[in-house]
Amino acid sequence: MTVPKKLVLIGNGMAGVRAIEHLLKLAPDTYEITIFGAEPHPNYNRIMLSTVLAGSTELKDIIINDWDWYKENNITLHTNQSIKKIDTQRKVVISESGIEAPYDEVVIATGSKAFMLPIPGADKEGVIAFRDIQDCEKMFSAAKSYKKAAVIGAGLLGLEAARGLLNLGMEVTVIHKHPYIMERQLDEAASLMLRKELETQGMKFLLSKHSASITGRGRVKELQFTDGSHLATDLIVMAVGIRPNVDLAKSSGIDYNNGILVDDFMNTNIPHVSALGECVEHRGVAYGLVAPLYEQGAVLAKRLAGVETAGYAGSVTSTKLKVSGVDVFSAGRFVETEGSRAMRIQDDVAGTYKKIVIRNGKLVGAVLFGDTADGASLFASIKSGESIEGREKELLLGISSDLLGKSGGGASRLENMPDDEIVCGCNGVTKGAIGDAVLNKGCHTFGELKACTKASASCGGCKADIEGLLHFYAGDKVGESAKEGICGCTSLGRDEIVEQIQSMRLMTVKEVMHVLDWNNKEGCSKCRPSLNYYLGMLFPEEYVDEKESRFTNERYHANIQKDGTYSVVPRIYGGVTTPADLIKIASVAEKFNVPLVKFTGGQRLDLFGVKKEDLPKMWEELEMASGHAYGKTLRTVKTCVGNTFCRFGTQDAMAMGIKMEKAFERLNAPAKFKLAVSGCPRNCAEATIKDLGVVAIDGAWEIHVGGNAGVKVRACDLLTTVKTEEEVMEWTSAYLQYYRETGQWNERTAHWIDRVGLDTVKKALEKQEDRLALMERVQKALSVTTDPWKEIVDNDELRKNFEPIAGPLPV
Numbered sequence: 040m041t042v043p044k045k046l047v048l049i050g051n052g053m054a055g056v057r058a059i060e061h062l063l064k065l066a067p068d069t070y071e072i073t074i075f076g077a078e079p080h081p082n083y084n085r086i087m088l089s090t091v092l093a094g095s096t097e098l099k100d101i102i103i104n105d106w107d108w109y110k111e112n113n114i115t116l117h118t119n120q121s122i123k124k125i126d127t128q129r130k131v132v133i134s135e136s137g138i139e140a141p142y143d144e145v146v147i148a149t150g151s152k153a154f155m156l157p158i159p160g161a162d163k164e165g166v167i168a169f170r171d172i173q174d175c176e177k178m179f180s181a182a183k184s185y186k187k188a189a190v191i192g193a194g195l196l197g198l199e200a201a202r203g204l205l206n207l208g209m210e211v212t213v214i215h216k217h218p219y220i221m222e223r224q225l226d227e228a229a230s231l232m233l234r235k236e237l238e239t240q241g242m243k244f245l246l247s248k249h250s251a252s253i254t255g256r257g258r259v260k261e262l263q264f265t266d267g268s269h270l271a272t273d274l275i276v277m278a279v280g281i282r283p284n285v286d287l288a289k290s291s292g293i294d295y296n297n298g299i300l301v302d303d304f305m306n307t308n309i310p311h312v313s314a315l316g317e318c319v320e321h322r323g324v325a326y327g328l329v330a331p332l333y334e335q336g337a338v339l340a341k342r343l344a345g346v347e348t349a350g351y352a353g354s355v356t357s358t359k360l361k362v363s364g365v366d367v368f369s370a371g372r373f374v375e376t377e378g379s380r381a382m383r384i385q386d387d388v389a390g391t392y393k394k395i396v397i398r399n400g401k402l403v404g405a406v407l408f409g410d411t412a413d414g415a416s417l418f419a420s421i422k423s424g425e426s427i428e429g430r431e432k433e434l435l436l437g438i439s440s441d442l443l444g445k446s447g448g449g450a451s452r453l454e455n456m457p458d459d460e461i462v463c464g465c466n467g468v469t470k471g472a473i474g475d476a477v478l479n480k481g482c483h484t485f486g487e488l489k490a491c492t493k494a495s496a497s498c499g500g501c502k503a504d505i506e507g508l509l510h511f512y513a514g515d516k517v518g519e520s521a522k523e524g525i526c527g528c529t530s531l532g533r534d535e536i537v538e539q540i541q542s543m544r545l546m547t548v549k550e551v552m553h554v555l556d557w558n559n560k561e562g563c564s565k566c567r568p569s570l571n572y573y574l575g576m577l578f579p580e581e582y583v584d585e586k587e588s589r590f591t592n593e594r595y596h597a598n599i600q601k602d603g604t605y606s607v608v609p610r611i612y613g614g615v616t617t618p619a620d621l622i623k624i625a626s627v628a629e630k631f632n633v634p635l636v637k638f639t640g641g642q643r644l645d646l647f648g649v650k651k652e653d654l655p656k657m658w659e660e661l662e663m664a665s666g667h668a669y670g671k672t673l674r675t676v677k678t679c680v681g682n683t684f685c686r687f688g689t690q691d692a693m694a695m696g697i698k699m700e701k702a703f704e705r706l707n708a709p710a711k712f713k714l715a716v717s718g719c720p721r722n723c724a725e726a727t728i729k730d731l732g733v734v735a736i737d738g739a740w741e742i743h744v745g746g747n748a749g750v751k752v753r754a755c756d757l758l759t760t761v762k763t764e765e766e767v768m769e770w771t772s773a774y775l776q777y778y779r780e781t782g783q784w785n786e787r788t789a790h791w792i793d794r795v796g797l798d799t800v801k802k803a804l805e806k807q808e809d810r811l812a813l814m815e816r817v818q819k820a821l822s823v824t825t826d827p828w829k830e831i832v833d834n835d836e837l838r839k840n841f842e843p844i845a846g847p848l849p850v
């Protein structure tokens with residue numbers, strides 16, 4: 040048996056780990072691999088930091104390879120370990136904390152450093168870059184305490200940072216030294232259109248401005264400009280460019296210029312020392328986008344695996360703005376120079392612009408604004424260097440259907456593409472991987488392909504090509520995933536999943552995804568919470584709730600508001616309170632400086648603007664149960680005064696409502712549900728637009744179900760009329776449990792009734808023995824619930840989750 044050689048990767052980032060993934064496939068047992076990463080996280084998708092900041096992705100969802108991946112592949116991972124030197128004589132790498140690792144082959148993939156303007160005050164607190172998770176964390180935390188943000192640099196990164204900060208509720212001014220924004224990616228016309236659009240979103244711009252200094256005591260207060268003007272700000276994000284990280288080359292005697300110098304096979308000047316990624320300079324170019332780095336990774340992996348390769352010849356790049364809600368694309372040499380000519384169309388009404396630049400009969404550059412559907416095809420044409428003579432107008436006016444792969448030339452382009460060509464640059468997805476997902480994993484819709492392969496899951500620039508390949512591989516079956524899965528991770532529907540969980544007694548979310556062969560082994564934000572609910576519903580006594588599969592509100596037992604604070608709603612049964620409780624609520628609100636106290640539509644008191652770290656202390660002082668205003672549980676039981684005070688009242692609506700709220704509080708359900716009780720048909724508690732409403736009539740109670748007052752109002756259907764309070768409880772229990780057992784996760788009762796039909800529900804509940812069986816099961820589910828606020832108040836470990844985070848966010 041041959042002893043594996045030692046391979047050390049320095050830099051646990053996108054380029055380096057991608058090369059290792061290739062290598063593991065090509066030569067699985069050739070190397071014993073050790074990875075050093077300066078950050079405390081496993082390998083994550085840096086591109087997606089923009090969407091994390093903008094609030095559309097969670098940090099945990101951008102992990103590319105989790106901790107288990109390293110274990111499964113026998114990789115020794117050292118996180119939080121920066122390598123300070125490579126001793127190329129002794130062939131060891133040495134970390135700052137003194138760890139030494141010998142190597143036969145070492146790969147440097149240390150990425151870039153964000154360039155910080157060397158102006159006075161740039162070292163003040165509140166001046167940051169936008170490069171890693173820690174920077175995101177700093178922006179999240181600044182947005183909680185401060186209002187004004189300045190972003191220096193209106194390039195791709197600067198605008199994505201600005202959009203994210205706007206979403207976090209800050210007032211954002213973007214400062215740019217050029218007269219127009221994104222000048223490296225857009226021509227003036229497209230830039231102007233983009234600026235107008237971003238201004239309507241609330242972004243402010245100061246153009247042709249040069250920053251001179253930053254003032255403030257300790258923390259930034261003002262940004263001064265060379266023209267004498269200034270801007271008050273609490274946070275400055277510098278997005279003025281990146282510099283290849285050549286520190287290791289400097290300390291280890293490796294040749295470098297702007298970046299570490301490499302040849303076409305990623306060799307440095309020192310034998311057995313390779314480099315790739317943003318830290319390198321290849322043929323005079325240092326790249327700042329992932330697609331070229333992945334191409335470098337494929338070449339390096341082949342060389343290290345001993346597989347013949349043609350070498351890396353450089354890349355043409357394209358860019359796309361991901362988070363502004365505006366579609367912008369550019370590629371190649373889009374500014375016309377001598378010897379090239381441009382063709383453009385602009386539609387000010389539709390807000391679209393398209394420009395192509397042609398040189399020697401070939402397409403060399405393109406800019407698209409407003410509609411970027413043609414981006415991928417234009418980019419492919421630029422990369423291929425094919426002649427477009429005679430087709431110029433066609434390219435400008437109506438390229439898409441042809442090149443989408445549905446017919447003619449486009450089909451042949453996609454057909455002729457080699458299997459290992461990367462189609463989605465951001466996530467390094469090849470044509471072969473798309474083919475495999477369609478042909479072998481049954482992905483027949485764009486959503487399924489995206490979930491299965493991550494293609495088009497970052498910037499979206501490759502969408503047209505992915506759709507083209509879907510047509511190419513799936514043919515008539517496109518969209519045929521008629522068997523709609525609960526999400527793109529599976530083609531199984533809700534009922535099949537529940538049935539399988541039950542019959543195979545699957546007990547954890549991971550187990551379900553594994554056994555039922557999920558396309559995406561980590562699941563997504565739709566299937567994880569659904570599975571968590573189904574498992575809890577099926578095995579209330581055995582299943583351990585997976586907090587990480589729940590949304591933020593349910594994890595913190597409070598509703599997160601748009602400014603990042605939370606709102607607290609204590610339980611007030613039936614909406615009936617006491618002076619003592621009101622005094623308690625008022626004094627807690629005063630003590631914690633609650634900026635707003637409001638009655639909710641369900642007759643409860645809502646304390647807004649509470650900091651996360653104050654939540655447990657407030658709950659402790661309130662000494663009241665959680666009102667569950669944040670969860671997929673019973674929200675409130677609204678009541679009228681009934682016959683206690685009202686002269687029209689026929690029954691005691693308040694007592695009935697309190698009894699119901701006490702009985703069903705904390706009950707998990709597919710979606711939130713609201714109840715109400717009115718003391719007579721005048722229906723002051725609006726019981727007939729609730730998930731279940733009880734209306735008293737002379738000597739009886741009507742039970743109405745399936746109502747909703749949301750975007751589309753749905754009045755309830757009458758389920759039954761009963762004589763006694765006990766019967767009300769029996770029918771309500773049975774109804775709720777039947778909904779719990781048959782509803783789809785996140786499906787309100789109004790939609791559920793429309794889907795399954797009122798008659799089905801009536802039939803399921805008509806026999807008393809069935810109702811009693813359902814009642815028994817709902818009691819079992821209720822018997823294991825506890826008050827979440829109290830649980831946290833009494834548990835120091837749980838309280839720690841609410842403490843402000845000092846370091847980077849856990850991912």
Ligand SMILES: Cc1cc2nc3c(=O)[nH]c(=O)nc-3n(C[C@H](O)[C@H](O)[C@H](O)COP(=O)(O)OP(=O)(O)OC[C@H]3O[C@@H](n4cnc5c(N)ncnc54)[C@H](O)[C@@H]3O)c2cc1C
Pocket residue numbers: 049050051052053054055075076077078085086087088089120121122123148149150151169170171196284287315316317318326327328329330332359361464465498
């Ligand atoms: C917010 C943001 C959005 C982006 N959007 C896009 C986009 O839409 N499209 C696109 O193509 N690209 C985008 N990029 C760029 C893309 O993320 C980078 O091109 C890519 O991450 C570079 O990969 P890399 O492996 O070379 O470097 P990195 O991913 O930066 O990895 C380098 C790693 O090495 C570590 N390291 C450094 N020095 C040492 C040392 N001495 N010892 C140990 N570890 C060390 C670093 O901490 C880092 O974790 C974006 C970047 C950012 C920051």
Ligand code: SF4
Pocket residue numbers: 679680681682685686687688689692717718719720721722723724
């Ligand atoms: S619903 Fe009937 S009982 Fe209740 S407050 Fe209105 S009028 Fe009075």
